[in-house]
Every structure is written in C-alpha cells, then in structure tokens.
Amino acid sequence: MAALLPVAEAQQRLFALALPVAEELCPLADASGRWASRDIVALRTQPAADLSSMDGYAIRFADLPGPWEVIGESAAGRSFAGQVAPGQAVRIFTGAALPTGADTVLVQEEAAHDGDRLALAGEGPPRLGSSVRPRGLDFAEGDALIQAGERITPARLALAAIAGHATLPVRRKLRVALLSTGDELVPPGTPLGPDQIPETNRLLLAAMLADLPVELIDLGILPDRQDALEAAFRALDCDLLVTTGGASVGDHDLVRPALAAVGATIDFWKVALRPGKPMMAGRLGDAVVLGLPGNPVSVFATATLFVRPLIAHLAGAADPLPGTRTVPLGESLPATGARADYLRAELIDGRAHAATIQDSSMLRTLARATCLIVRPAGVPEAKTGDSAEILDIA
Ligand SMILES: Nc1nc2c(c(=O)[nH]1)N[C@H]1C(S)=C(S)[C@@H](COP(=O)(O)OP(=O)(O)OC[C@H]3O[C@@H](n4cnc5c(N)ncnc54)[C@H](O)[C@@H]3O)O[C@H]1N2
Numbered sequence: 037m038a039a040l041l042p043v044a045e046a047q048q049r050l051f052a053l054a055l056p057v058a059e060e061l062c063p064l065a066d067a068s069g070r071w072a073s074r075d076i077v078a079l080r081t082q083p084a085a086d087l088s089s090m091d092g093y094a095i096r097f098a099d100l101p102g103p104w105e106v107i108g109e110s111a112a113g114r115s116f117a118g119q120v121a122p123g124q125a126v127r128i129f130t131g132a133a134l135p136t137g138a139d140t141v142l143v144q145e146e147a148a149h150d151g152d153r154l155a156l157a158g159e160g161p162p163r164l165g166s167s168v169r170p171r172g173l174d175f176a177e178g179d180a181l182i183q184a185g186e187r188i189t190p191a192r193l194a195l196a197a198i199a200g201h202a203t204l205p206v207r208r209k210l211r212v213a214l215l216s217t218g219d220e221l222v223p224p225g226t227p228l229g230p231d232q233i234p235e236t237n238r239l240l241l242a243a244m245l246a247d248l249p250v251e252l253i254d255l256g257i258l259p260d261r262q263d264a265l266e267a268a269f270r271a272l273d274c275d276l277l278v279t280t281g282g283a284s285v286g287d288h289d290l291v292r293p294a295l296a297a298v299g300a301t302i303d304f305w306k307v308a309l310r311p312g313k314p315m316m317a318g319r320l321g322d323a324v325v326l327g328l329p330g331n332p333v334s335v336f337a338t339a340t341l342f343v344r345p346l347i348a349h350l351a352g353a354a355d356p357l358p359g360t361r362t363v364p365l366g367e368s369l370p371a372t373g374a375r376a377d378y379l380r381a382e383l384i385d386g387r388a389h390a391a392t393i394q395d396s397s398m399l400r401t402l403a404r405a406t407c408l409i410v411r412p413a414g415v416p417e418a419k420t421g422d423s424a425e426i427l428d429i430a
Pocket residue numbers: 216217218220221233234235236237238280281282283284285286289311312313314328329330331332334396397
C-alpha cells in the first residue's frame with residue numbers, strides 16, 4: 037500500500053506541481069478576488085490637496101474667536117479660487133479644498149452665519165488644522181499600496197481606484213473542470229431508481245469555488261466505466277481537473293487507472309487525513325489533476341485543504357493556505373492514529389464541540405458544523421478545555 041502523505045507535505049507537493057498562471061491587466065471591475073501579480077503603487081497623492089472633513093467655514097486659526105466676513109464658497113468639485121485674508125472666512129463643505137490662506141475649519145454647528153457675517157457660536161476648533169485632512173493623509177504618489185501575491189479585496193479594489201488605477205496586474209482566471217463519477221449518481225431533483233442517489237459533489241465544489249477567480253467547466257456525471265473516463269480525460273482543456281469518486285481501491289474505482297491510461301503522472305495518492313484519505317494529485321499535459329474521494333464530506337475537507345489552496349496558489353497567492361486559530365475543546369477527544377482528523381464541530385460559547393459521529397457520508401453533520409477541529413496524526417487524548425486548532429468553515 038502506498039504510504040500516507042502528511043497533509044502539509046501533500047499541500048507543498050501540490051503547489052510544486054505547477055507555477056502560477058500568466059498575468060494580465062484586468063479592468064478594476066473584474067479584478068475583485070484576484071491576486072496581484074506585481075506590486076501596486078499609488079499613481080497619485082490622496083488627498084491631492086488639504087480638504088475639509090466637515091461642513092462649516094474655512095478660517096484662519098489665528099483669527100479666533102472671530103467674527104469673520106464670508107467671502108465665498110468651496111464645495112467638493114468646485115473649489116474657491118481666491119485667497120482668505122485675516123478676518124475672512126469661506127463657506128466650505130465636506131471634501132472641498134481648503135482655500136489658500138485658511139488653515140482650519142469651524143464646523144457649522146458652532147457658527148452663526150447671517151448674510152456675509154459669521155460669528156462663533158460654540159467652543160470653536162480646538163487647534164490649528166481642526167477638521168482638515170492634510171494633502172497626502174492617506175498616501176502619497178509612489179507609495180506601495182498592494183504587494184504582489186496579495187488578494188484584491190473589496191477595500192484594496194477601492195484603494196487602487198482612488199490611487200489612479202483603471203486596470204490591475206493580476207493572474208488570469210483559471211479554467212477548472214469538474215467531473216463526478218458513479219453509476220448511482222443522478223442530477224438532484226431527478227426521480228430516483230432503487231440504486232440511485234442525488235449527485236452532490238459538483239454542486240458542493242462549484243459553491244465552494246464561487247469566490248475564487250475560476251471559470252468552471254462542467255464535465256458532468258460519468259459512469260463507472262474506464263473508457264468513459266479516458267474519453268473525458270483525453271478531451272480535457274483546462275488548468276485544473278477535479279474529479280470526485282472512484283478514487284479508492286474497489287473494483288469500480290477507476291479514476292487512477294483511467295488517468296494512467298491517458299498518460300497522466302500521479303505525484304501522490306493517499307493522504308494521512310480523515311476524511312479524505314484516497315486523494316490523488318498529478319498532471320495530465322498542462323493540467324493539474326486532483327482526484328478527490330466520493331464521500332461528500334471528504335470532498336468538503338479535501339476542497340478546503342487542497343482544491344481551494346491550489347487554486348489560490350495557481351492564481352498567484354503568496355499565502356494560499358487557510359488560516360487556523362486556537363480555541364478550548366468542549367469535550368475530550370481520543371488519541372489519533374496514522375491520519376490527521378478534521379472533525380466537524382460547532383463552536384458554542386467559544387468552545388469547540390465535535391459531532392459524536394464523524395462518518396464522511398453525513399452531510400447533515402457537516403451542514404451544522406461551523407469549524408473543523410484539526411487533530412494531527414499521532415497525538416494523545418485531548419481533555420475538555422485543552423486548546424485545539426480549528427479551521428473556520430462557516
Ligand atoms: N477497502 C477499502 N475501502 C475503502 C477505503 C480503503 O482504504 N480500503 N477507503 C475508504 C475511504 S476513506 C473513502 S473516503 C472512500 C472513497 O472512495 P471513492 O473515492 O472510491 O468513492 P466512491 O466509492 O465513488 O464513493 C464513496 C461514497 O460517496 C458517494 N458519492 C460518490 N460520488 C458522489 C457524488 N458526486 N454525490 C453524492 N455522493 C457521491 C458514493 O455513492 C459512495 O457512497 O472509500 C472507502 N473505501
């Protein structure tokens with residue numbers, strides 16, 4: 037029997053199978069969720085001028101406590117062209133440029149304005165520069181804003197826009213083909229024959245990949261016939277093929293022989309992991325191939341630990357692995373064996389409670405779970421209250 041590969045080693049072997057895909061200049065509106073392929077710097081200074089952060093009056097701090105003569109108005113997009121001399125003020129609105137000569141904003145709640153006369157009607161600005169956003173407060177032209185390998189989050193997208201970018205250097209989208217195998221599988225909603233079950237795994241995977249930069253290619257449900265699998269593999273045109281089912285050692289587990297028959301190289305098969313042991317990874321032509329087990333919970337676990345991180349790696353992520361954190365256990369857990377256990381669990385009052393039955397076919401347990409408790413291979417029993425690593429999944 038092939039040796040079981042530790043999870044972390046399997047992840048590194050997987051990343052070593054292929055380099056990130058080519059980069060492209062992507063319009064901002066399509067760049068959300070991609071990874072930057074180069075460092076992104078500011079093309080402009082923000083704000084480009086001293087701006088008011090409040091509605092009120094631009095004054096000279098030295099003139100306090102007033103009164104002032106109001107000589108004009110500065111609004112966002114229509115700044116005041118003139119100079120503010122001693123004793124003068126300019127009506128100003130949030131986001132508008134501070135006129136030359138003014139250095140402070142008196143908020144309108146603390147002002148009495150009548151015609152062109154302005155008087156203090158409150159405590160007034162506490163210091164020089166109150167309610168002013170100085171030029172370059174956020175960033176200056178040339179500042180490094182996003183590093184290569186960082187994800188374009190919604191906030192970074194907005195940052196890139198205000199920094200003057202219309203396009204961003206990112207990795208192109210990945211073409212990911214999904215295929216399920218099994219004679220018992222029919223599309224959800226189909227009336228079921230006695231030996232049939234609704235197919236879940238392509239749906240599950242598509243939903244789990246929805247936030248990633250992928251174009252999915254649905255290769256459907258294939259029967260447990262090697263010729264059908266070989267035909268699908270020969271016609272492949274993608275960056276990544278993910279199959280589910282038929283990965284184990286039974287007479288109808290044909291993914292591995294079919295891959296071998298079409299010339300794929302299998303880098304590893306079987307990971308020291310429960311659920312998800314009979315997972316294979318390799319290459320077929322230019323494509324990376326991941327053969328996941330058929331049990332839906334095993335698909336969830338292997339997609340979390342391998343498919344999503346691999347996609348992130350190929351899409352240029354510097355840090356493709358999912359984050360974990362530590363919480364106390366709600367109950368004791370038994371020692372582990374040769375495989376790492378990823379236990380479906382719920383967090384209640386900050387403590388992780390593992391489901392009593394951890395069968396890899398049980399979707400109801402998975403659907404209730406909010407985290408997976410990570411129990412490394414070969415660790416002793418853990419007691420109630422001991423800290424355990426978890427991976428959030430909901
Ligand atoms: N003698 C051994 N038997 C098994 C071993 C082993 O080491 N020796 N490993 C077990 C483990 S662990 C797993 S996990 C499974 C994985 O087997 P396969 O990848 O070959 O999966 P299948 O047999 O095709 O299916 C397993 C199970 O999942 C259902 N299934 C499959 N695909 C779907 C789908 N797309 N949607 C819904 N349900 C699906 C299928 O009907 C089976 O019930 O092997 C163990 N056996």
